[in-house]
Amino acid sequence: MSFIEKMLKIDRRIIFLLIALAVIIPMLLNLVFVVRPSPIVQTIFDKVDGLPDGSKVLLSFDYGPATVPENRPMAESLLRHCMIKGHRTYIMAVWATGEAEANISIGRVIRTEFPDKVYGSDYIQLGYKAGNQGLINAIFTDFKGMYTTDAAGVDINSFPMMADVNALPDFDLILAVCSGKPGLKEWVQFAGDRGDIPVAGGVTAVEAPLLYPYYPKQLLGLMGGLQGAAEYEAALVNEYPEYRASSMTAVKLMGPQTVAHLVIIFFVIIGNVAFFIQQRREKRARRE
Amino acid sequence: MRREIPLLITFIVGTALVVALFIPHHPFPELDGEFSIWFDIIAVFAFILGGGNLLKVHIDRIQRRHRDRFFSAVTIVGFLGTLIIGLLKFGGSPGLKGNYIADSNAASVYTVADIKDPEALVRKVNAGHDPVSQYLKGNLSASTLEMADRIEGGASMPDPARTQFIDELAKALVEDLNVVLTGGSIFDERRFAGVKLDRETRAMIANPGAGHEEGIRLNRRLLQSAYPDEINPSHGTTWFRVIYNGIFVPLGATMFSLLAFFVASASYRAFRAKTREATVLLIAAFIILIGRTPLGYYLTFWLPEPLQFLHIPNLSAWILSAPNLAGQRAIMIGIALGIIATSLKLILGIERGYLGHEK
Amino acid sequence: MGFTDYFVLWVGGLLTLMIFSFLYKDNPFYKFAEHLFVGVSAAYWMTVAFWTTLVPNMLGYLYPPILRWFATSRAEGEVVVNVLYQLPWYDRWLRLIPLILGLMMLTRLVPKAAWMSRWAMAFIIGFAAGTNLTRYLQSDFVAQIKATLVPLIVFDQGGFSLGGTLTNIVIVGGVLSALVYFFFAKEHKGWFGGTARVGIWVLMIAFGAAFGYTVMARISLLIGRMNFLGQWLQSIF
Numbered sequence: 001m002s003f004i005e006k007m008l009k010i011d012r013r014i015i016f017l018l019i020a021l022a023v024i025i026p027m028l029l030n031l032v033f034v035v036r037p038s039p040i041v042q043t044i045f046d047k048v049d050g051l052p053d054g055s056k057v058l059l060s061f062d063y064g065p066a067t068v069p070e071n072r073p074m075a076e077s078l079l080r081h082c083m084i085k086g087h088r089t090y091i092m093a094v095w096a097t098g099e100a101e102a103n104i105s106i107g108r109v110i111r112t113e114f115p116d117k118v119y120g121s122d123y124i125q126l127g128y129k130a131g132n133q134g135l136i137n138a139i140f141t142d143f144k145g146m147y148t149t150d151a152a153g154v155d156i157n158s159f160p161m162m163a164d165v166n167a168l169p170d171f172d173l174i175l176a177v178c179s180g181k182p183g184l185k186e187w188v189q190f191a192g193d194r195g196d197i198p199v200a201g202g203v204t205a206v207e208a209p210l211l212y213p214y215y216p217k218q219l220l221g222l223m224g225g226l227q228g229a230a231e232y233e234a235a236l237v238n239e240y241p242e243y244r245a246s247s248m249t250a251v252k253l254m255g256p257q258t259v260a261h262l263v264i265i266f267f268v269i270i271g272n273v274a275f276f277i278q279q280r281r282e283k284r285a286r287r288e
Numbered sequence: 289m290r291r292e293i294p295l296l297i298t299f300i301v302g303t304a305l306v307v308a309l310f311i312p313h314h315p316f317p318e319l320d321g322e323f324s325i326w327f328d329i330i331a332v333f334a335f336i337l338g339g340g341n342l343l344k345v346h347i348d349r350i351q352r353r354h355r356d357r358f359f360s361a362v363t364i365v366g367f368l369g370t371l372i373i374g375l376l377k378f379g380g381s382p383g384l385k386g387n388y389i390a391d392s393n394a395a396s397v398y399t400v401a402d403i404k405d406p407e408a409l410v411r412k413v414n415a416g417h418d419p420v421s422q423y424l425k426g427n428l429s430a431s432t433l434e435m436a437d438r439i440e441g442g443a444s445m446p447d448p449a450r451t452q453f454i455d456e457l458a459k460a461l462v463e464d465l466n467v468v469l470t471g472g473s474i475f476d477e478r479r480f481a482g483v484k485l486d487r488e489t490r491a492m493i494a495n496p497g498a499g500h501e502e503g504i505r506l507n508r509r510l511l512q513s514a515y516p517d518e519i520n521p522s523h524g525t526t527w528f529r530v531i532y533n534g535i536f537v538p539l540g541a542t543m544f545s546l547l548a549f550f551v552a553s554a555s556y557r558a559f560r561a562k563t564r565e566a567t568v569l570l571i572a573a574f575i576i577l578i579g580r581t582p583l584g585y586y587l588t589f590w591l592p593e594p595l596q597f598l599h600i601p602n603l604s605a606w607i608l609s610a611p612n613l614a615g616q617r618a619i620m621i622g623i624a625l626g627i628i629a630t631s632l633k634l635i636l637g638i639e640r641g642y643l644g645h646e647k
Numbered sequence: 648m649g650f651t652d653y654f655v656l657w658v659g660g661l662l663t664l665m666i667f668s669f670l671y672k673d674n675p676f677y678k679f680a681e682h683l684f685v686g687v688s689a690a691y692w693m694t695v696a697f698w699t700t701l702v703p704n705m706l707g708y709l710y711p712p713i714l715r716w717f718a719t720s721r722a723e724g725e726v727v728v729n730v731l732y733q734l735p736w737y738d739r740w741l742r743l744i745p746l747i748l749g750l751m752m753l754t755r756l757v758p759k760a761a762w763m764s765r766w767a768m769a770f771i772i773g774f775a776a777g778t779n780l781t782r783y784l785q786s787d788f789v790a791q792i793k794a795t796l797v798p799l800i801v802f803d804q805g806g807f808s809l810g811g812t813l814t815n816i817v818i819v820g821g822v823l824s825a826l827v828y829f830f831f832a833k834e835h836k837g838w839f840g841g842t843a844r845v846g847i848w849v850l851m852i853a854f855g856a857a858f859g860y861t862v863m864a865r866i867s868l869l870i871g872r873m874n875f876l877g878q879w880l881q882s883i884f
Contacts, residue, residue: 015549015552015553015556016549016670019552019869023869024873027870027873027874027877033581033582033586034585035582036582036585038601038605039605064540065532065536065538065540066543067544067868068537068871069867069868069870069871069872069874070864070868070871096691096692096695096696097695099389099695100389100529100532103389103391107391127699128696128699128700129328129704130328130331130332130335130696131324131328131331131700133778133782134324135324135328137320137324137327137778138321138324138325138328141317141320142321145325146325148703148707148730149703149714149718149727152387152390153387153717153718153723153724153727154400154726155726158455158726188786189782189785189787190778192786193782193785193786194782194785204864205863205867206860206864209608209612209853209856209857210616210620212608212609212612212616212617213613213616213617213620213791213794215613217790217793217794224580225864227580253870253871253874254581256866257581257863258581258582260548260866260869260870261577261581261583261862261866264551264552264555264577264866265574265577265578267555267556268570268574270556271555271556271557271560272560290765293766294768294769295769297766297770297773298769298772299773301773301774301777302772302773302774302776302780305773305774305778306777306781309781322741324774325704325745326742326744326748326770327774328700328704329701329704329705329742329745329746330749330752331696331700332696332697332701332705332749333748333749333750333753335692335696336749336753337755337756338689338693339689340753340756341755342685342689344756356678359679359681359682360682362679362682363682363685364686365686366682366683366685366687366690367686369690370686370687370690370691371690374690374694374697374698375697384716384717385716385717385718385724388694388698389695451725451726451729452726455723455726524651528694530651530655531687532691533655533659534651534654534655535659535662535683536684536688536691537659538658538659538660538662538663538666538875539666539683540688541663541868541871541872542666542667542872543681543684544865544868545865545868545872546669546670548865548866548869549869551862551865565847565851568851568855569851569855569858570855571855572851572852572854572855572856572859573859573862576855576859577863580859597810607852607856608856610814610817610818610821611821611852611853612852612856614817614818614819614820614821614822614825614849615825615849615850615852615854617791617818617825618825618826618829618849619825621787621791621792621822621826622826622829624784624787624788624791625788627779627780627787628780628783628784630776631775631776631777631779631783634773634776635773635776635777635780642768642772643765643768643769644765
């Protein structure tokens with residue numbers, strides 16, 4: 001077999017190894033680039049930053065362990081920002097795994113960096129309820145009809161921050177960190193458009209291009225994948241540099257991400273070059 | 289009859305929900321809300337159905353001595369094990385109370401749940417017969433002491449008001465105690481002379497940790513030792529949460545991460561620019577792949593002002609918000625029309641496939 | 648680190664390697680991990696749905712004293728029970744309907760009684776169809792048309808904006824031509840076919856962006872897993 005033929009029939013395990021190295025080596029070398037926020041992410045930052053202190057922000061954790069590398073930095077940055085600004089943050093989940101992820105993020109962000117925040121006055125963990133878009137539909141008209149208690153089973157009306165929340169339109173902003181269905185699309189359809197409530201959030205990179213038709217009128221901003229998370233972290237650090245240490249999760253992972261992207265592009269080019277050389281050889285052979 | 293009633297149900301529910309959008313008056317918003325809650329509850333039964341079906345399929349495999357029956361057994365053990373652990377709330381608070389997914393609270397500040405008997409606790413502290421109670425009394429706020437005096441005064445309260453009062457007393461106590469918990473070690477030989485301390489607490493006193501968390505951990509143990517009947521012991525992490533962190537998360541995350549390897553392999557072996565359209569697709573993909581990383585900035589930041597639109601991050605942002613938006617919007621409109629038509633057909637009973645083919 | 652932390656780290660690490668072993672070849676370790684995942688994840692969602700929704704929103708309404716088990720302390724449990732008892736009895740007993748429908752749904756597992764599950768399915772389908780119709784019509788159809796009605800000649804801060812104009816022309820032209828491409832009732836010939844061809848190009852760019860983003864997503868998840876493996880190895884050495 002000629003060299004080109006060998007190249008085209010290469011064992012895919014070698015490709016696996018190369019992509020693994022493309023990820024591991026930059027991580028070992030601690031390659032970190034500067035990330036700059038793009039307009040579609042900056043609008044979310046500006047909205048959260050511009051809300052008056054004490055605004056009511058709903059933060060929905062709609063993802064599972066599979067997409068934690070992309071979604072967790074987004075969720076934690078949003079949570080951190082809300083705590084910095086003193087917004088009343090209502091944490092819920094439309095995915096069963098979202099409740100567990102929210103607990104993890106509350107521990108990592110609020111209990112670690114903002115220990116003086118009071119549960120029930122500054123933030124509340126409402127937890128998961130089954131029903132997907134049925135849940136969003138139910139809480140749109142009667143929030144406390146579904147959430148009769150918080151996630152720990154305590155009566156909902158015993159929390160000061162729940163006093164003026166009766167339906168979704170009472171919220172000043174809905175933020176959702178999602179990875180599929182039900183997700184940001186359902187939030188836009190069943191909450192944002194229905195009640196004219198500002199909706200923004202983050203999704204995995206797979207979903208992001210599909211949500212662009214909603215931007216900017218129905219979805220005021222969108223974080224797409226790890227890059228989106230890194231951009232929000234960068235925007236946060238630009239405005240509040242004292243949070244740099246804890247806001248580097250996604251930014252740090254952009255190094256290996258960049259290298260891996262280049263390797264994939266290289267694979268596609270090499271594959272195509274080899275293919276076209278092969279085609280030309282076959283054409284020549286047929287002519288002879 | 290067996291097919292007519294379901295069709296009728298679909299028609300009534302679907303029509304009510306559509307009409308509710310246009311008639312925002314009683315009874316439609318209430319109907320909308322109530323139907324939504326019913327939907328959410330039935331969704332839980334759908335999960336139970338899924339679980340039951342899973343068991344059925346895998347038990348069947350074992351009975352038919354299928355080649356992979358050992359692995360079916362693994363699925364069944366994993367399923368039943370997680371289910372029992374979650375439903376019986378193993379670990380965590382004793383009994384069935386408490387959060388099924390609670391984290392250990394041994395190093396957290398108190399919540400109302402931690403005070404087993406607020407009335408008895410406040411009586412003991414107020415009486416101040418032992419050194420610990422005297423110390424705590426000195427750290428209670430004025431309003432808490434006032435509430436304590438109301439209890440001492442023997443004021444009798446009818447039941448709903450009494451429960452509420454105890455509730456508020458517990459909250460006030462928790463607030464004061466948390467100041468004590470977070471204010472540094474409360475251990476003093478003489479203060480805790482009459483209190484029975486277990487071996488682990490003594491070990492912690494001998495080797496106090498440096499962190500804030502260690503301090504709270506020790507103080508919690510000390511207070512619980514001093515008031516075993518009034519304060520609940522700390523609970524550990526529930527086994528369900530451990531299963532989530534140790535089994536569910538690694539399995540789920542790794543399964544998805546395998547896809548990266550396959551995407552790389554497919555890019556090399558299958559992605560061929562055989563037509564002009566495919567080439568356009570590839571070029572757009574390349575610009576996005578580079579533009580969505582910091583490298584995109586470094587490659588073209590030197591471009592002069594009039595050519596800034598060719599700056600790769602700008603170019604990739606433009607591709608996303610113009611041609612990509614247009615294409616995705618057309619697809620979205622097409623899908624929306626399909627869903628609207630199908631929904632109408634389902635409500636009107638024209639589309640009956642969901643009923644199955646039995647008589 | 649406590650026992651549970653070691654358990655999570657070690658079991659997690661081993662299971663990760665078992666799944667990765669699939670890259671070399673399909674093997675029993677991978678099969679074991681995969682089957683374990685199926686069982687655990689089904690039970691996880693069932694348990695969470697049970698404790699978060701079935702107990703407080705259905706069983707609690709039908710028989711409030713059950714919630715004393717779920718509450719965090721006796722005092723707080725009492726408050727929840729009292730609140731529920733203040734509702735009129737018919738409001739609470741209305742929750743019998745979803746209970747019955749739900750149980751009917753479970754009959755799907757029993758072939759002889761499976762016809763009952765159609766009633767529950769009918770409710771689910773009716774709800775989904777009813778809500779989807781209105782929501783897709785508003786958000787994915789009318790709102791999308793509205794958002795495409797943008798000026799074709801854009802003026803920015805007094806002067807003519809080439810970028811803005813070009814963008815809007817691409818958006819309007821792109822949406823229209825892609826929609827023409829999807830219209831298969833008329834043959835794609837002549838000017839109609841020409842427009843459809845432009846539509847294909849627009850769609851190709853959209854798919855290219857989607858491919859780029861998909862690659863990005865997959866790589867991110869791999870990086871996350873490698874990060875975890877790195878931490879695991881660090882804790883050993």
